[in-house]
Amino acid sequence: MAKCHNCNKIINKKCPVLECSRCQKVVHITSACTGLSTKQLAALKAADNLEWTCNDCNLNSSRRKSFLTLADYEDEDYDISAPGTNYDLKKLLQDLKKEVSNIVTQEMRSVTTAVQYCSEKVDEFALSMDALTGKIKEMEKKITHLDNENKFCLLKIQTVEQRNAELEQQLMGDHVEVSGIPDSNDLDLPKLVESVIVRLDAPKEDIISVKRLPSRRTGSGPVLVRIRQESTRQRLISSARNIQITAKDLMPSLSGRDHQPAKRST
Structure with missing residues (x-):
């Protein structure tokens, strides 16, 4: 072998x-x-x-x-x-290099496109955030303005209420209420009030006006009498504590339950 x-x-x-x-x-x-x-x-x-x-x-x-x-x-x-x-090894390597280069180029294009898309979305998001930030700041300004207006309105209401209380106090300073006078169409209310004033030892000439007020409860409403002089008003209040006057004393023809007028400042 x-x-x-x-x-x-x-x-x-x-x-x-x-x-x-x-x-x-x-x-x-x-x-x-x-x-x-x-x-x-x-x-x-x-x-x-x-x-x-x-x-x-x-x-x-x-x-x-x-x-x-x-x-x-x-x-x-x-x-x-x-x-x-x-086969040619050199040509094979060149072809392989070219193919790899093409693949890398395509992948880079895809990556570039994706990055560009993400960048555009980030820009859109940034613009949206800027717009929302601007709107939020504008709303904050409006809220601050409304809050200031609300505080001003509350202060104004308090001022008006205080002024109203002062006016009511002033109004109470020259008025007295007479209660217990029956409400009747046949009744001469001013003349009856003059009789009450005279019985309480006060001049009837100080009467400025007489007005029937709505009833707060059942029965006849009180009568509001405006007095010219503060001294007359104080005399009426003082006399009313010591002198009792009934409606029957003023109107003898009145039948039924007696009514006792009560005098008080309002």
């Missing part, structure tokens, strides 16, 4: 071999047996028209017929292309 010229091991049918084109020596297709690098062996396998010569033949020959017998450049990083091969 044939043996490898270099390792002297038996060559079987399963092991691929390489034959020298000059001396027909047979060796295993390995870097150890052929003296070729891995890249050189790959190129030699891929090409049909390349010949291989062993190291002994190369040493005895003054020239080399195949570039495969050149020094081992396995550690150097450069592309090897053999005539007639079905």
Whole structure:
């Protein structure tokens, strides 16, 4: 059986071999047996028209017929292309680089579009926030204005109420109320009030006006009498505490339950 010229091991049918084109020596297709690098062996396998010569033949020959017998450049990083091969590593790398560049460019475009969209949305959100901030400030100004107006109105109401109380106090200063006088259409109210004033030892000439007020409860309402002089008013109040006058005293024709007028300042 044939043996490898270099390792002297038996060559079987399963092991691929390489034959020298000059001396027909047979060796295993390995870097150890052929003296070729891995890249050189790959190129030699891929090409049909390349010949291989062993190291002994190369040493005895003054020239080399195949570039495969050149020094081992396995550690150097450069592309090897053999005539007639079905592929070009350099072109393959260029195509791969171009394809990767296209993919990266497309991805960058997608990312740029997404970033631009997000930027536009952020700008829209910022504009909306500015508009809302402006509206909020405007509403705060309106609320402050309304609050000031409300305070002014409350102050004005308090002033009016105070003035009204003062006017009522002034009104009470020259009036007296006479209660217990029946409400009748046939009754001469001013004349009856004059009689009451005279019985209470006050001048009837100080009477300015007489007015029937609405009833606060059931029965006849009180009579409001305006007095000209404060001294007359005080005399009426003082006399009313000591003198009791009934309606029957003023109107003898009155029948039924007696009515007692009561005099008080209002």
